[in-house]
Amino acid sequence: MRYRTIGSGPAARRVSTICLGALPFGSTVDEPTSYAILDRFVEAGGTFVDTSNNYAFWVPGHQGGESETVLGRWRADRGAGDEITIATKLGAQPRTPGGGLADAEGLSAAAVRTAAARSRERLGMDRLDLLYTHIEDRSVPLEETLGALADEVAASRVGLLGVSNHAVWRVERARALSRDRGWPGYEVLQYRYSYLQPRPDVPLPEDGHVHAGPDLLDYVRAEAADGSGPVLVVYTTLLSGAYTNPAKTLSAPYDHPGTGRRLAALRDVAKEADATPNQVVLSWLLDGDPPVIPLVGVSSVTQLDEVLAAVDLTLTADQRHRLDEAR
Template sequence: MKYRTIGASPETRREVSALCLGAMTFGTMVDEATSFAVLDRFVESGGTFIDTADNYAWWAEGTQGGESEQLLGRWRKSRGIGDEVVIATKIGARPRVPGGGFSDPDGLSAKTIRESADRSRENLGVDRLDLLYAHIEDTATPLEETVAAFGELVSEGTVGLLGASNHWTWRVERARNLAAAAGIPGYEVLQYHHSYLRPRTDLPSRRAKDGNQGVASGEVLSYLRDQPGTALVAYSALLGGAYVREDRHLDPDFAHPGTDARLTALRTVATETGASANQVVLSWMIGHELPMFPLVGASSVAQLEDSLAGVALELSPAHRARLNAAR
């Protein structure tokens, strides 16, 4: 396993595995025995970074979510897992009613933030949440209120690192400025969709609607370059299997000439290294100039093993240059 640092300040900085394991489907689409087996193998391999959210996975059984957190709590307790494993969770997108979806999320008011964080700590069986994200935007709540509420949790010691997921870059910057002016902790980790292939960002998309920026656009990457110590956790890094499975198709957002050029480069490097396209993508992301953590799911130990091989893969400078040059 390889490791990188998340957190910009000495007080919150943590070293975690370069690969982040997504637990979104654990406890619903992936049964408990399989979930435990995947988690056990991840930790055995040196993995120390796991991602979930308080609304995972409401769509599986028409609930408000929480199944993933609860499974992770049972796994932690049964295995004696302590703070050596960093578990990140997200709040703010939990349906107000069972099965309610993203159309009516609970939001990021001070009251909701505190209640949600308390519930997540109980579900996970922890005294402190290692990393807590604001899951989606809440433009109905003053940003000052949201920032202050998150800062209070850190000051009280019930939250370690703070992050923002799917937020417009200008909102992230405004929130960080508000936190700095108030002398309280702010967002240090950002989570967006990102992979080797790049979607178009000039079209209406499921990744950029309802007041949320879902994709790590060029603006997001530029912001990360300008903010040393700010890490990117990249979800859907393997595009749901579309790199390697014929039955999985790329989203229409990828229908542009650059996709063909990058797929050609990716397949060439995969052939020359003897690795799968997925493994090349993970190696490319982990070795990126920016602190980038690919977030991958696994519904079996075999799927996880494939991703772990991507962590171990070392791309040559020539291969990395070829991948970067494709447009």
Template sequence: MRYTEIGGRKVSALCLGAMKFGSQTDDATSAALLDRFMEAGGTFVDTADCYQYWVDGFEGHESETFLGRWRRERGITDEVFIATKLGAQPTVPGGGPESWEGLSAGAVATAVERSLRRLGTDRLDLLYTHKEDPATPLEETMAALSRAVDEGSVALLGMSNHRTWRLERARAAARVHGHRVTALQYRYSYLQPRHEVQLESPGFTHVTPELLDYVNAEKAAGRDLVLTVYTPLLHGSYARPERAAELGPAYDHPGTRNRLAALDEVVRQTGATRNQVVLSWLIGGGMVPVIGVSGTGQLDEAVEAADLELTPEQRETLDAAH
């Protein structure tokens, strides 16, 4: 297992997504996957306070609640670094984005208290703002988050699915209070969509060239900023070609075919799977893939990818395809 750092904290370079744990993935399977991830050296787990309110029969707290129970049953303390998110939990049962709690000072304070209780901890390792809240000034949100850090309820701050200009303004607002946003989370994979075309879900916000340039510039200036990326394997599209058609028109362009050809060439050279080469490419590029798995076979494949290091020539083959 390779490792990286977020805000000075050492974490595995592969993050296990817990979105379906405690809901669509039953408790026994969820616990087995977490146990196996830890045995393989995994230490980074991702969740949110709204997972999965959109699935019939669930309210949105199931993932955090399950993780808290698992931690208590296993006696887990600092061995696992858990990132959670706030702002996208509906305020009314059955509600959607139109009723999200948002990022007001009051919503932040309430969400922090709930997540602490569910996860069974006195401090959240990493807290992301899940989605933009245009109705709340960024200064109000960042002041509330900074208070949570000052009070010891939150260790590190992150942002997810924000446009780059709002991200920079928010980070500037946090600096006023003496704090930094040290982690970001967006959608990203080896195959690249056309950014002018809507992805299959409006909830996804994809990494743009501008955002990549911003992250690289911050790192070059010595200001640590880690990019964690969700949907890195595009819902199984690399392993199951029939799923590729479900990606929609955003991926229907010559670059997709060219990149798949380059990917298959590196697969041939390494003897690894498509999924493993994609994950290794992301990790080698300084990103942390957030993987969602439903079985130990998928988890083992991903864990093995964390130990696969591509040669400079293989990375060039992948990078040059457009």
């Protein structure tokens, strides 16, 4: 396993460069399988696990909070402590059962306090290692949200702060405002990103997803120039199995000529490297510019082992060039 540091100061964490997505745990992945995946991840040196307070409200028969609950039980059963960094999110949990993101709890000060407390209870943690604001809430002033988050940090109820699925200008405005007020700021960003690139003029069908476009990547690259910029964690890295499973179809934003050219380059490099397309995609992400932390969700230990093997795959300069130039 490889590692990097996220955050700064006393709350900084050294985490594995593969982040395990716990979204399906407790809903589409049962608890014994979830435990087996988590155990294998830790055995392989994995230390970074991602969840959210709303996972997975959209699965029939579930209301959100299931993933955090399973993680909390696993932590207690295994005696897991500070060696495992758990990131969670708030703001996108529907307020009423059966509601969607239009009914999300939002990012008011009261919502932040309540959601963070409930996450701590489900996870069995006195302090959340990393807490993201999951989606935007433009009905609430940034000052209110950031002030509430600063209070959570000051009270040692939260360590690091992160932001997900926000417009880049909102991220910069929030970080500047936190600096001006002397508050802890967003140090980890989480967005959707993979090797295949969607058309920017066609909306993603997944409600709430925001793709890391050239402007965001440029922002992360520029902020990292002095060594103090935010770390980028990226989700939907393997496009829900579409790279390797013929039964999985790509959504409309990926329906353009560049997709075919990129898939052809990916297959060629995978064959040369004696690796799977998924492993090549993850290696491309890990050593890219800027380097990112891939967040990967799996539903079996076998799938996890394929992911873990990508850490040891190093693409040649020529292979990366061919992957990058296929458009």
